[in-house]
Amino acid sequence: MDPFFAALELVFQPYVLLVIVCSGAFGLLVGSIPGLTATMATALLVPVTFFMDPIPAIAAIVTTVATAIFAGDIPGALLRIPGTPASAAYCDEAFAMTRKGQASKALGVGLVCSVIGGLLGSAVLMAATSTLADFAFKFSSFEYFWLACLGLSCAVIVSTGSVIKGFASLLIGLFISTIGIDLMSGHPRFTFGSIELLGGVSFIPAMIGMFAISEILRFVATADHVRPQIPHQRVTSVFEGVGSVLSKYRWNLLRGSSLGALIGVLPGAGADIAAWVAYAVSKRTSKEKEKFGDGHAEGLVDASAANNAGLSGAWVPALVFGIPGDSVTAIAIGVLYMKGMNPGPMIFLENPQILNAVFIIFFVANLVLLPLGYLAIRLSTQMLKIPARMLMPAILLFCLVGSFAITNSVYGVIVMLVMGVLAFAMEENGFPIAPTILGIVLGGMLEEMFLSSMIKSDGNFLEFFSRPIAASLGVLTIAVWVYPIMTSLKGNITSQNRL
Amino acid sequence: MKFNDAIIGVFLIIFAIIEILYARTFPTLFGQQFGPSEFPILIGIGLAFCGAVLIMRGLRLRYKNAIVGGALVSVGEWIESNAAITNFALVLLSILFFILAVDDVGFVITSFLILALLFKRFGNSFATSMIGAAIMTGATKYLFGYWLLVPLPIGQFGF
Numbered sequence: 001m002d003p004f005f006a007a008l009e010l011v012f013q014p015y016v017l018l019v020i021v022c023s024g025a026f027g028l029l030v031g032s033i034p035g036l037t038a039t040m041a042t043a044l045l046v047p048v049t050f051f052m053d054p055i056p057a058i059a060a061i062v063t064t065v066a067t068a069i070f071a072g073d074i075p076g077a078l079l080r081i082p083g084t085p086a087s088a089a090y091c092d093e094a095f096a097m098t099r100k101g102q103a104s105k106a107l108g109v110g111l112v113c114s115v116i117g118g119l120l121g122s123a124v125l126m127a128a129t130s131t132l133a134d135f136a137f138k139f140s141s142f143e144y145f146w147l148a149c150l151g152l153s154c155a156v157i158v159s160t161g162s163v164i165k166g167f168a169s170l171l172i173g174l175f176i177s178t179i180g181i182d183l184m185s186g187h188p189r190f191t192f193g194s195i196e197l198l199g200g201v202s203f204i205p206a207m208i209g210m211f212a213i214s215e216i217l218r219f220v221a222t223a224d225h226v227r228p229q230i231p232h233q234r235v236t237s238v239f240e241g242v243g244s245v246l247s248k249y250r251w252n253l254l255r256g257s258s259l260g261a262l263i264g265v266l267p268g269a270g271a272d273i274a275a276w277v278a279y280a281v282s283k284r285t286s287k288e289k290e291k292f293g294d295g296h297a298e299g300l301v302d303a304s305a306a307n308n309a310g311l312s313g314a315w316v317p318a319l320v321f322g323i324p325g326d327s328v329t330a331i332a333i334g335v336l337y338m339k340g341m342n343p344g345p346m347i348f349l350e351n352p353q354i355l356n357a358v359f360i361i362f363f364v365a366n367l368v369l370l371p372l373g374y375l376a377i378r379l380s381t382q383m384l385k386i387p388a389r390m391l392m393p394a395i396l397l398f399c400l401v402g403s404f405a406i407t408n409s410v411y412g413v414i415v416m417l418v419m420g421v422l423a424f425a426m427e428e429n430g431f432p433i434a435p436t437i438l439g440i441v442l443g444g445m446l447e448e449m450f451l452s453s454m455i456k457s458d459g460n461f462l463e464f465f466s467r468p469i470a471a472s473l474g475v476l477t478i479a480v481w482v483y484p485i486m487t488s489l490k491g492n493i494t495s496q497n498r499l
Numbered sequence: 500m501k502f503n504d505a506i507i508g509v510f511l512i513i514f515a516i517i518e519i520l521y522a523r524t525f526p527t528l529f530g531q532q533f534g535p536s537e538f539p540i541l542i543g544i545g546l547a548f549c550g551a552v553l554i555m556r557g558l559r560l561r562y563k564n565a566i567v568g569g570a571l572v573s574v575g576e577w578i579e580s581n582a583a584i585t586n587f588a589l590v591l592l593s594i595l596f597f598i599l600a601v602d603d604v605g606f607v608i609t610s611f612l613i614l615a616l617l618f619k620r621f622g623n624s625f626a627t628s629m630i631g632a633a634i635m636t637g638a639t640k641y642l643f644g645y646w647l648l649v650p651l652p653i654g655q656f657g658f
Contacts, residue, residue, distance in 0.1 A: 396617065
């Protein structure tokens with residue numbers, strides 16, 4: 001059977017569709033609660049996907065994230081508190097529209113643009129992966145080594161805060177990935193006699209700790225536990241006036257979606273950065289710059305399309321090379337490995353129907369977002385009334401059971417606790433945690449490719465530059481590191497000359 | 500709790516030295532000059548480099564500006580609130596309690612106690628806390644224990 005039709009058959013099953021609807025509702029709920037991120041929603045969902053077949057598991061992750069990213073707009077527009085970091089870029093703009101009595105319009109524009117952005121991003125994902133897969137077949141361990149280095153370098157460079165802390169954060173992740181038995185020599189490393197550590201630091205409990213436990217700790221440490229004031233504004237005719245906005249800013253919609261998908265492809269730069277860049281581009285190129293910040297829908301169109309398009313873009317390097325584009329795809333790659341589906345070019349030959357199913361899921365998830373998002377907007381005032389004091393203990397229990405379920409022992413809970421405290425301490429001191437996650441996920445692959453290449457080249461590091469693609473990737477990686485250093489040195493010299 | 504970059508730098512360097520020394524005890528691959536120690540050593544060197552840069556940055560900040568960022572250790576606003584410290588400690592102790600007690604006491608009792616305590620502590624009424632804890636425990640037990648077939652510990656009481 002044609003892989004596409006086989007994929008359709010895999011996706012359009014009552015069970016998978018039910019999973020899509022349920023995870024869509026879950027994503028909307030988590031995304032609309034300030035402080036709970038889309039990544040946290042994914043981390044909480046993974047223990048449940050652990051018990052599913054690959055297709056419903058991927059469907060659950062994709063749908064949850066797509067809906068959570070949109071849902072972040074709801075508290076952003078109504079309370080001026082972004083539900084997820086991806087909505088932060090245009091939160092003020094949306095809230096300004098609410099103050100002008102246009103809450104329905106702000107949310108309606110956000111919803112439709114998110115759906116269109118998501119669909120265009122899915123089309124980019126489909127086209128780009130097929131093209132890049134042919135290219136990826138030419139890769140040997142040298143190219144994979146440099147590609148992983150390039151991905152990790154980009155993740156550090158674009159991470160929030162200082163580059164040196166981002167680099168340290170990445171190294172911490174890489175160190176964690178070395179714990180356990182070394183697959184090449186069979187020698188245990190940093191296990192200190194623990195049998196459970198021989199298998200390495202369990203990935204999913206680590207994710208739950210870093211994204212959920214650290215968030216709970218931050219909540220109890222900083223929240224003032226005051227219930228937010230929800231504006232007395234009826235959010236009813238959601239789609240009224242949306243058509244005229246979209247017609248006026250149709251090129252913004254296209255530009256935001258394309259920009260989002262492209263930024264999403266860059267490792268480490270996810271939906272958050274896509275939204276910020278798209279909003280900034282929109283403001284810079286607008287003919288009505290002065291209206292920005294005063295409840296102008298133009299920036300909203302660009303940015304809300306960009307963050308949903310960015311989600312699909314992040315899956316391009318994940319599927320083709322096994323290199324995640326952001327934290328969510330890092331978790332998704334972990335799930336794919338657990339399901340025996342090793343991402344990389346071979347998936348195009350070995351599992352074309354599953355690959356097609358992933359593409360179809362992206363389209364379905366974004367289409368489902370329209371009715372579910374509409375429902376969420378209508379119920380928004382009720383959803384925002386759910387008190388965090390009831391939610392946080394419930395989330396904690398879910399984390400405990402989820403981590404326990406992965407290892408069937410308290411070992412998973414211990415990993416979760418340690419990683420949660422580590423992530424909290426790191427964020428308190430300005431260390432971004434996304435590079436750590438990418439380091440944990442990619443560390444094994446990076447080391448394997450490094451040692452394979454070393455064996456092939458008999459320890460001669462110059463061989464790493466002997467193949468054209470490897471050499472190009474190597475030079476690009478070095479350039480990624482050298483360029484900011486040179487710029488910084490140049491800036492220092494210029495300022496000293498001025499003095 | 501926020502540490503000056505110099506303190507974090509010192510910690511990273513100490514960690515890197517210990518890590519490198521320990522990694523050097525790993526054997527090499529058969530017939531090769533390298534092995535499982537290579538990658539951890541490279542990581543250690545990277546961490547030591549980050550540590551050195553952070554020390555320089557931290558000290559420069561400390562001497563350049565004795566008021567802003569000059570302190571070696573500064574505490575966040577939340578440390579000054581007793582309620583926040585208690586809540587923070589309670590969450591960590593709840594997780595520790597789960598780790599230590601769940602195998603002996605069983606999942607149902609352990610999670611009920613944790614939930615009831617946290618619900619009450621976070622400002623819910625006694626009745627809401629008890630009912631909420633009972634419902635959440637039951638729902639989680641059903642979802643994971645019966646539906647997903649996770650062998651949640653039953654402890655000495657059998658549930």
